[in-house]
Amino acid sequence: MFVAKQSGQAATLGFYSLSFSLENTNKLSKPEDRDAWRNGAPLLYIDYLAVQTPFQSQKLGQFMLIDALKRSHDVSRSVAFYGVALRSLNDRTTGLYTRFGFNVAPNETNHPLMILPIWSVNDLFNQA
Numbered sequence: 001m002f003v004a005k006q007s008g009q010a011a012t013l014g015f016y017s018l019s020f021s022l023e024n025t026n027k028l029s030k031p032e033d034r035d036a037w038r039n040g041a042p043l044l045y046i047d048y049l050a051v052q053t054p055f056q057s058q059k060l061g062q063f064m065l066i067d068a069l070k071r072s073h074d075v076s077r078s079v080a081f082y083g084v085a086l087r088s089l090n091d092r093t094t095g096l097y098t099r100f101g102f103n104v105a106p107n108e109t110n111h112p113l114m115i116l117p118i119w120s121v122n123d124l125f126n127q128a
């Protein structure tokens with residue numbers, strides 16, 4: 001669990017957590033990816049991403065999402081996995097994740113699984 005705090009303050013403003021999971025290959029959009037990862041696609045999941053209500057809409061959620069992607073980029077130097085994934089809560093969060101390059105996986109409707117391939121994440125941070 002990674003928490004966001006104001007320096008010198010005890011209160012938690014927001015948090016996220018990461019875990020690994022193996023996803024069925026049919027959740028990958030491209031046929032060539034489904035072929036390459038035919039035994040399952042390892043994904044680094046952002047399990048929770050939340051900001052305390054009084055601190056919402058002040059860019060902390062975006063900041064933590066970027067922090068999670070940077071951490072994923074660092075992990076990808078040592079561990080092979082297909083990409084970063086999460087389940088979106090509603091249309092507004094789907095908009096947020098889409099702006100960061102996540103795509104809704106095939107046949108997902110409610111709380112859709114969204115995936116961002118790790119090479120896209122690595123492109124982002126290798127250019128920085």
Ligand SMILES: CC(C)(COP(=O)(O)OP(=O)(O)OC[C@H]1O[C@@H](n2cnc3c(N)ncnc32)[C@H](O)[C@@H]1OP(=O)(O)O)[C@@H](O)C(=O)NCCC(=O)NCCS
Nearest residue numbers: 049050051056057058059060061062087088089092093096
């Ligand atoms: C979703 C959440 C993490 C975003 O963090 P935030 O600091 O409030 O958001 P930011 O200021 O970084 O804004 C970025 C985008 O987040 C989304 N967002 C902001 N507040 C939101 C809310 N209350 N509910 C859903 N999405 C929200 C919007 O897409 C927003 O972009 P926009 O203002 O252009 O519409 C935060 O609002 C939250 O914890 N909501 C409740 C729990 C939740 O929905 N978690 C996500 C699970 S997928």
